[in-house]
Amino acid sequence: MSASVAFEKARAEGRAALVGYLPAGFPSVAEGIGAVKAMIESGVDLVEIGLPYSDPVMDGPVIQRATEQALAGGVRTRDVLHTVEAVAGAGVPVLIMSYWNPVEKYGVDAFARDLAAAGGAGLITPDLIPDEAQEWLAASDAHKLDRIFLVSPSSTDERIAMTVAHCRGFVYATAVMGVTGARDSTSSAAPTLVARVKAAAGNLPVGVGLGVRSGAQAAEVGAYADGVIVGSALVSALADGGLPALRTLTQDLRSGLTP
Amino acid sequence: MLPDDRGHFGPYGGRFVPEALIAALDELDAHYRKAMADPEFTGEFERMLRDYAGTPSLLYDATHLSAHVGGARILLKREDLNHTGAHKVRNVLGQALLTKRMGKGRVIAETGAGQHGVASATAAAYLDLECVVYMGEVDTKRQALNVARMKMLGATVIPVTTGSRTLKDAINEALRDWVTNVDDTHYLLGTAAGPHPFPAMVRDFVRGIGVEARAQCLALTGALPDAVAACVGGGSNAIGIFHAFVPDADVRLYGFEAGGDGIETGRHAASITGGSHGVLHGSRSYLLQDEDGQTIESHSISAGLDYPSVGPEHAWLHDQGRARYQPVTDAEAMDAFALLCRTEGIIPAIESAHALAGALRVLPALREELGHEPTVIVNLSGRGDKDMHTAGEYFGLFDSGEVIG
Ligand SMILES: Cc1ncc(COP(=O)(O)O)c(C=O)c1O
Numbered sequence: 001m002s003a004s005v006a007f008e009k010a011r012a013e014g015r016a017a018l019v020g021y022l023p024a025g026f027p028s029v030a031e032g033i034g035a036v037k038a039m040i041e042s043g044v045d046l047v048e049i050g051l052p053y054s055d056p057v058m059d060g061p062v063i064q065r066a067t068e069q070a071l072a073g074g075v076r077t078r079d080v081l082h083t084v085e086a087v088a089g090a091g092v093p094v095l096i097m098s099y100w101n102p103v104e105k106y107g108v109d110a111f112a113r114d115l116a117a118a119g120g121a122g123l124i125t126p127d128l129i130p131d132e133a134q135e136w137l138a139a140s141d142a143h144k145l146d147r148i149f150l151v152s153p154s155s156t157d158e159r160i161a162m163t164v165a166h167c168r169g170f171v172y173a174t175a176v177m178g179v180t181g182a183r184d185s186t187s188s189a190a191p192t193l194v195a196r197v198k199a200a201a202g203n204l205p206v207g208v209g210l211g212v213r214s215g216a217q218a219a220e221v222g223a224y225a226d227g228v229i230v231g232s233a234l235v236s237a238l239a240d241g242g243l244p245a246l247r248t249l250t251q252d253l254r255s256g257l258t259p
Numbered sequence: 260m261l262p263d264d265r266g267h268f269g270p271y272g273g274r275f276v277p278e279a280l281i282a283a284l285d286e287l288d289a290h291y292r293k294a295m296a297d298p299e300f301t302g303e304f305e306r307m308l309r310d311y312a313g314t315p316s317l318l319y320d321a322t323h324l325s326a327h328v329g330g331a332r333i334l335l336k337r338e339d340l341n342h343t344g345a346h347k348v349r350n351v352l353g354q355a356l357l358t359k360r361m362g363k364g365r366v367i368a369e370t371g372a373g374q375h376g377v378a379s380a381t382a383a384a385y386l387d388l389e390c391v392v393y394m395g396e397v398d399t400k401r402q403a404l405n406v407a408r409m410k411m412l413g414a415t416v417i418p419v420t421t422g423s424r425t426l427k428d429a430i431n432e433a434l435r436d437w438v439t440n441v442d443d444t445h446y447l448l449g450t451a452a453g454p455h456p457f458p459a460m461v462r463d464f465v466r467g468i469g470v471e472a473r474a475q476c477l478a479l480t481g482a483l484p485d486a487v488a489a490c491v492g493g494g495s496n497a498i499g500i501f502h503a504f505v506p507d508a509d510v511r512l513y514g515f516e517a518g519g520d521g522i523e524t525g526r527h528a529a530s531i532t533g534g535s536h537g538v539l540h541g542s543r544s545y546l547l548q549d550e551d552g553q554t555i556e557s558h559s560i561s562a563g564l565d566y567p568s569v570g571p572e573h574a575w576l577h578d579q580g581r582a583r584y585q586p587v588t589d590a591e592a593m594d595a596f597a598l599l600c601r602t603e604g605i606i607p608a609i610e611s612a613h614a615l616a617g618a619l620r621v622l623p624a625l626r627e628e629l630g631h632e633p634t635v636i637v638n639l640s641g642r643g644d645k646d647m648h649t650a651g652e653y654f655g656l657f658d659s660g661e662v663i664g
Pocket of ligand 1: 345346347372374375449450451490491492493494495496497562563564608610611640641642
């Protein structure tokens with residue numbers, strides 16, 4: 001099930017899609033699976049499962065700590081694929097978000113094959129740009145997977161056009177210059193970036209990430225983006241308040257998007 | 260001429276970074292190319308290297324050491340005599356000058372033992388730039404004196420408390436800072452690794468080592484050396500001395516990696532000889548990683564070599580067979596450290612002692628292969644003042660008050 005399904009459904013309901021991120025293996029593989037299921041039950045339209053990595057340069061402290069804990073608990077790449085498999089039947093598309101080296105180490109085609117077999121929709125690659133992605137472009141074609149590359153406020157128009165031309169599923173717009181982490185105010189750069197991306201993206205949905213932590217902020221972002229991506233705030237909720245807090249925040253975020 | 264215009268050395272190098280950094284890397288690449296073609300920039304860089312850093316460094320005919328090891332001619336490229344005590348000053352002056360030219364007012368740097376941090380703080384003080392140095396918390400405790408040096412020079416030192424709290428995590432934190440503050444900040448990376456254009460740019464800033472050594476060797480001996488040896492951490496001093504010799508097919512190039520307790524123990528920092536292909540910190544190269552591609556922590560008695568990857572050009576030179584890479588254990592390096600102290604009255608950096616140990620190890624085979632006494636240039640990349648704590652503990656100088664020998 002491609003990520004585009006989630007965007008179409010939300011669009012049909014006249015709202016932006018809610019995209020929720022949680023790392024696999026946090027706080028344990030089984031509890032992580034439970035958390036993703038709770039997030040789906042509470043209203044996310046699309047799930048991103050983070051593959052914990054030793055050197056997460058795009059992540060702020062919250063996600064760093066969670067993925068460190070997952071790694072310390074012994075999470076393996078196969079556990080991440082298992083997590084995808086365990087939640088893929090719950091009715092929403094499931095993507096993996098991974099730094100590049102673990103994918104390359106697994107074998108790019110093998111990873112694509114096993115992700116597809118697990119029922120995953122595709123892969124978000126925060127440190128892989130299309131310029132370096134030959135093998136992944138081929139593997140994602142062969143196994144019919146979404147590939148989501150990132151664009152940023154510093155991307156030139158040429159790079160935005162090139163990047164969206166290589167995306168399938170949606171385009172991930174990182175709204176602020178910086179690492180992941182909840183912020184009090186969403187970025188003023190975001191609407192401008194989304195407009196620039198939309199001009200290049202045609203019908204491809206644009207998701208906006210980095211910083212959203214409340215229903216009110218989700219509403220703000222949902223007014224100009226096709227999808228609102230939430231990570232650190234959900235991880236914090238799960239870390240501090242367990243499943244009840246995770247459900248409450250997810251519902252709040254989702255209510256912010258209800259027309 | 261490598262790399263290609265996207266920073267590839269064969270399959271290595273490139274850019275494996277968030278898209279948010281691509282514009283800054285493109286900007287840096289454009290400025291650096293222009294600067295290197297601008298006599299005003301290259302002239303000022305040369306002037307700073309000469310008048311401020313004290314280059315060209317000597318090529319010292321180490322006759323005592325040579326006699327001690329039985330005849331070869333060992334020439335030491337004395338980068339230890341540069342201002343701040345290592346080859347690293349060349350790279351930081353180049354990048355700091357480029358930072359000025361780009362109109363940026365702030366530099367950030369990572370440091371392990373503190374050498375690159377001190378060099379960066381020095382260049383920042385000299386060129387009036389704000390300087391922030393990221394250093395693993397573990398390292399700030401191990402290297403308190405260098406932390407004080409950086410602060411004395413006006414830099415802010417930020418202890419990094421994530422991951423393994425060492426050099427690789429300091430690089431991660433510097434990259435996070437850069438992604439956030441890229442408009443007014445240059446990331447002054449300390450070695451010939453990272454995303455394009457860093458490996459090529461750092462090489463070009465330090466390649467004077469080899470250019471000088473080549474001319475000095477010709478002047479001194481009337482011939483090129485038979486071999487050139489350097490230690491390899493991230494790879495900057497090694498590529499700096501190798502590069503001018505790469506076209507000289509008869510000059511053997513040896514890179515000595517930190518073998519730590521020995522490759523077989525798994526406790527080492529030998530990315531090429533004990534690692535595998537992968538991507539870390541923005542480029543494809545060799546690295547220490549587990550089955551899942553998670554980075555494995557490196558181990559070496561030498562903080563400057565304690566890094567789990569290596570610059571992409573070395574990966575390429577290795578695969579081409581143009582340079583040969585071998586591990587040198589902590590124990591071998593410390594033997595060479597002591598030997599150089601005693602024979603020549605030169606206390607080398609422990610990093611550089613790896614190069615010397617490796618060179619001494621390959622001498623017999625080289626002598627046999629050549630049928631004459633080999634001439635070998637060893638890059639003495641730095642001085643050992645910073646290492647006296649480690650050396651003092653290793654040789655038991657603090658407990659007994661005795662000296663070795
Ligand atoms: C004296 C000296 N030599 C060598 C190195 C290793 O770095 P590289 O491999 O980049 O030359 C260092 C790093 O701190 C150093 O201080």
